[in-house]
Amino acid sequence: MEQRQLENLLREMTLEEKIGQMVQISGHLLTEGGILTGPADTVEITGEQSALIGSILNKVGAKSLHRIQEEYIAGHPYHIPLLMMFDVINGMETIFPIPLAQGCTFSPELVEAAARVAAKEAAVAGIHVTFSPMLDTVRDPRWGRVMESTGEDPWLNAELGKAMVRGYQGGENEVLSGAGNISGCIKHFAAYGAPEGGRDYDNVEISERTFREDYLRAYQAAVEEGCAMVMTSFNSWNRIPSSANRWLMRKVLREEMGFDGVVISDYAAVAEMVSHGIAEDSREAAKLAIMAGVDIDMMSTAYLNHLADLVRDGEVEERLIDEAVMRILKLKNDLGLFENPFKDCSEEKERELFACVEHRELARKAAAASFVLLKNEGKLLPLDKQSRKTLAFIGPYAENTELYGSWSFPVKPERTVTIRQGVGQKTVGNSVKVVWAKGCPVLNEGMVTRMKYREDYTEIDLNRLMDDAVNAAKTADTVVMCLGEHRDQTGEGGSRAVIRIPENQLELLKRVRQVNDNIVTVIFSGRPLEMEEITERSKAVLMVWMPGTEGGNAIADVLFGDTAPEGKLSMTLPRSAGQIPIYYSQFRTGRPNRTGTKIGFCNGYLDESTKPLYPFGFGLSYTAFDYSPITLSRKEMKKEDTITATVTVSNIGDCAGTETVQLYLRDVKGSVIRPMKMLRGVQKVTLQPGEGREVSFAITEEMLEFYDADMNYVSEPGLFRVFIGTDSGADNYAEFTLMQHK
Ligand code: GLC
Numbered sequence: 001m002e003q004r005q006l007e008n009l010l011r012e013m014t015l016e017e018k019i020g021q022m023v024q025i026s027g028h029l030l031t032e033g034g035i036l037t038g039p040a041d042t043v044e045i046t047g048e049q050s051a052l053i054g055s056i057l058n059k060v061g062a063k064s065l066h067r068i069q070e071e072y073i074a075g076h077p078y079h080i081p082l083l084m085m086f087d088v089i090n091g092m093e094t095i096f097p098i099p100l101a102q103g104c105t106f107s108p109e110l111v112e113a114a115a116r117v118a119a120k121e122a123a124v125a126g127i128h129v130t131f132s133p134m135l136d137t138v139r140d141p142r143w144g145r146v147m148e149s150t151g152e153d154p155w156l157n158a159e160l161g162k163a164m165v166r167g168y169q170g171g172e173n174e175v176l177s178g179a180g181n182i183s184g185c186i187k188h189f190a191a192y193g194a195p196e197g198g199r200d201y202d203n204v205e206i207s208e209r210t211f212r213e214d215y216l217r218a219y220q221a222a223v224e225e226g227c228a229m230v231m232t233s234f235n236s237w238n239r240i241p242s243s244a245n246r247w248l249m250r251k252v253l254r255e256e257m258g259f260d261g262v263v264i265s266d267y268a269a270v271a272e273m274v275s276h277g278i279a280e281d282s283r284e285a286a287k288l289a290i291m292a293g294v295d296i297d298m299m300s301t302a303y304l305n306h307l308a309d310l311v312r313d314g315e316v317e318e319r320l321i322d323e324a325v326m327r328i329l330k331l332k333n334d335l336g337l338f339e340n341p342f343k344d345c346s347e348e349k350e351r352e353l354f355a356c357v358e359h360r361e362l363a364r365k366a367a368a369a370s371f372v373l374l375k376n377e378g379k380l381l382p383l384d385k386q387s388r389k390t391l392a393f394i395g396p397y398a399e400n401t402e403l404y405g406s407w408s409f410p411v412k413p414e415r416t417v418t419i420r421q422g423v424g425q426k427t428v429g430n431s432v433k434v435v436w437a438k439g440c441p442v443l444n445e446g447m448v449t450r451m452k453y454r455e456d457y458t459e460i461d462l463n464r465l466m467d468d469a470v471n472a473a474k475t476a477d478t479v480v481m482c483l484g485e486h487r488d489q490t491g492e493g494g495s496r497a498v499i500r501i502p503e504n505q506l507e508l509l510k511r512v513r514q515v516n517d518n519i520v521t522v523i524f525s526g527r528p529l530e531m532e533e534i535t536e537r538s539k540a541v542l543m544v545w546m547p548g549t550e551g552g553n554a555i556a557d558v559l560f561g562d563t564a565p566e567g568k569l570s571m572t573l574p575r576s577a578g579q580i581p582i583y584y585s586q587f588r589t590g591r592p593n594r595t596g597t598k599i600g601f602c603n604g605y606l607d608e609s610t611k612p613l614y615p616f617g618f619g620l621s622y623t624a625f626d627y628s629p630i631t632l633s634r635k636e637m638k639k640e641d642t643i644t645a646t647v648t649v650s651n652i653g654d655c656a657g658t659e660t661v662q663l664y665l666r667d668v669k670g671s672v673i674r675p676m677k678m679l680r681g682v683q684k685v686t687l688q689p690g691e692g693r694e695v696s697f698a699i700t701e702e703m704l705e706f707y708d709a710d711m712n713y714v715s716e717p718g719l720f721r722v723f724i725g726t727d728s729g730a731d732n733y734a735e736f737t738l739m740q741h742k
Contacts, residue, residue: 001338006329009078010322017077018325019307020052024085024264024298027059030068034059035409037087037492038267042299049304051075054328055083055296057131060092060410062347065126069341081332081341085264088130088182089148089407090114092121093354093415094363094549098405098526099134099160101370101545103150103570104619106660106682108163111150114366115167117359120180123344124353128335129183129229133164135218136188136233138571139583142198144450144494147405147526147546149193151570152583152616154214155679158221161186165225176228177336179344186222188233188266190248191215195235198580200495204237209672209707211237214585220257228261228331232294234269241276243269244288254293262327264296265289271300282306290316295324355415360550367547367554373565373620374531374573377539380520382561382622383478385430392435392476393419394469394512395483396442396505397524403551405526406450406491415549419482419522422552426560435476439469439508442486447502449488466511473512480559481509481521481538487546490526499577500530513537522555528573531613543567561622566658566684568619568727572612579608584616584728585675617662617679617727623653623689630724630734637738639715643699645734647724651687658686663697664723664730670716671709677728697724704738717741 001009010018025043028034030050035058045053051072059065065084073079090096096114105111115132122130135157138146150160166172170181191211195202206215223230230253232242242248243265253259270289271282279285286302287310297303310316335343353359373381383391397403399420401413420436427434440462441455457465473479483505489496500506501523513519521538523529526546535541542565547554557563574582593604604610626649633644649661663681667674681697699722704715717740721733 001333006326006333010326010329013078015308015311015318015321017052018321019303020049021054021080021325021328022296022307022321023053023304024055024057024296025050025053026299027056027068030056030059031064038299042268042271043301045301045304054080055085057085057298059084060086060125060127062124062126062345062350066342066345073341080329081337083128083332084126085129085131086122086127087132087407088118088122088127089132089134090405091118091363091408091548092125094121094359095404095408095411096363096548097367097370098147098546099150100147100526100570101547102366103156103160104372104545104567105366105369106156106568107369107684108159110366110369111160112163112167113362115164117362119168119182121353121359123180123182124346124349126342126345127182128337128343129185130168131185131187131231132168133161133184133222134187135161135222136191136193137215137218138193139581140194140198141499141528141571141574142495142497142577142580143193143195144200144490144496144526145193145492146571147490148407152572153570153585153679154217156570156682157218161218161222162225165222165227169226169228172226176334183228183331183335184222185229185231185264186219186227187231189219189230189253190233190242191237192233192235198495200493201234203239204235206237208238209711212707216252223257223259228334230259230261230263232263232265232269234266234272236276241269241273241278243294244273244278244292246292249293260327262295262331263293265294265298267298268300270294270297270302283310286310287315290320290324295327355549363548364550364554364557367550368557368563370545370547370567371554371558371565372543372567372569372618374541374543374614375535375538376620376622380478380518380539381542381559383432383559385427385432385560388431389477390433390435390475391478391480392437392472393423393480393482394437394439394472395481395508396438396440397482397484397522398436398438400442402487403524403546404487404548405546406487406494408548417550417552419552419555422554422556423559425553426556435472437469437472438465440465440504443502444504449486450491450494451488453486453488466508469508470511470515473516476516478518478520479512479516481512481519483509483521483534484524485526485529487526494526497577499527501534506533509534509537520559528571530576531573532575535613564622564655564657565619566621566660568617568660569614570616572616573614575611575613576608578605579612582612585678587673588676615727615729618729619660619727621657621659623651623655623657625657625659625687625726626650626652627725627732630722630732632722632734632736635736637701637736639701639741641701643736644696645699645722645724646694646696648692648694649685649687650692651689654689656686656688658684659726660684661695662725662727662730664728665699665703666721666723667704667706667716668719668721670706670718672707674706677723679728701738
């Protein structure tokens, strides 16, 4: 449609018909079935009302969505098509690693490719919009949704968020109506990732400076990349829930960031302003939300039941409704839905694309690249499939199909490659002998998860499981423990105060360690865990997060050395939850702790180190890399200059490997305190044994800008340090001076 046609359509619509476009309900309210991602009872709607709504969520599949769209358009007075929205967070039918794991690839290219596959599979399933990328900075692993973020660093999240937008929306030369393209949705605006205590939905208490420096950057980058939708977050910041925050929506998002797309609330977030205590009732909640600029009310009846009255009572200008509806109609038009309301929806294409070989291969590659090798004492890894040794794979994840994150539906577990299947395929026809033992259930009896969980064992069963495992360990040359938290101990509503693997699994590891000390531990998790008791008992530790459909194959590829591990931590691994928040870009303080342990009057704890177990950016390979001193193209920089920082990275080990070279900057003195390091560049290099390569980064004045003491976004003259290394602990640096701006 042309713009004037849209304007004509808007003029013809009644107030109720326009408001209908601003209402989104879950598909299960239209037809049986559907997926629930929030309370089911937040909406009661009549048939007449549901005939006017503008979009649905959580219904998926070409057959059902084609039928719903057909029926809906036929029944709508202007035959306006529905928008079909869904949480395609880490793949659709081909499940990729959770975003936190994808963050560990440090690879925008890989993340974009994964998002592209997700978009293609979602598009043929009838989806037009995905509620992704989630770009919340996360620094508290107690929060269940860290699994959904790409990690603790704003710069990396911005790079990977832009990559996801390109993957979903088809990149800069593409239009949303193009084949396989779906609209992205930046969420959760804003700063949902910093709830007090790591408790989901809790209040966020950070300064405006921290808010802007560390939480808004990634959202802004995705807006600049052209993401077509933004979702408001459940949390309050500055004591205002986001869906009611006019400053945040209209000044920051619309004016400063220049976002002109659709703003949707999170699930019932508009109605929840009553619970927050800033709206007397649903009517006041509707008024606060429309004044703040929420265009679509997801799964609440606030707009449905009160917006028309608010306009007729003169409390809300109809102009605000018209602006919101025009943005919604424009999104539908940009997707080409007026011309083709079914877009890519196709059962035949579903059969062709869902978990096809090409998609599985990418998922396998992405999973392997997301694994982080934390320890490899005595080069216990890689395992040799041609040896005459016996390997014992022990633990509740050894044959588990639930290797995918909590935002993976409508996944089919039988599609998942388990570790046993992956190792079996890898070792068939080879001399190595492999035995298997479950050892214990994933969870202790009675542990709580987000969703239902059942593994019924009698006391006798449990003892037998343990005995079988210990006996298997006794006869093995090397044990591979397959342990981890349950997928439903993470995700929305999955915050944990104790971030450890279930005690029964730790007991299994202790019992096995008593009879065998050649232990490799593979850890499944949706978050950084307290892991010292695991690393102390293991010679090698591989963090595999929630790797998805091809998890078993990818784990076998890395364990047997067909693929070298290259992942780097996208989130700091603490020694203990008591250190939280702990992240690499913290501040020096007036009394820095130089040794990590508590001595005298300095920053730190009496009973814990200030150092993490493993820092952001850390990850081993099967080889070793050496870094030359850093050279800078100049020691002084004017505003318009570019400095080139160069190192030579050499593979000094005995096998090929991929190193993620990281550039960090430090502003030694500013008008406000500055982080000890800030990630500002990443390059991945694959080197053969003995090979060296020069790696250069361009440093510009823009990379030095920050919010000064007066909240002006500027760079300040003075001394800067350039660190280039293998992780955020890099201590080799060079210095340059930014000269006074003329
Ligand atoms: C959920 C989540 C949000 C998701 C939405 C729709 O509550 O907070 O991330 O996209 O509802 O499922």
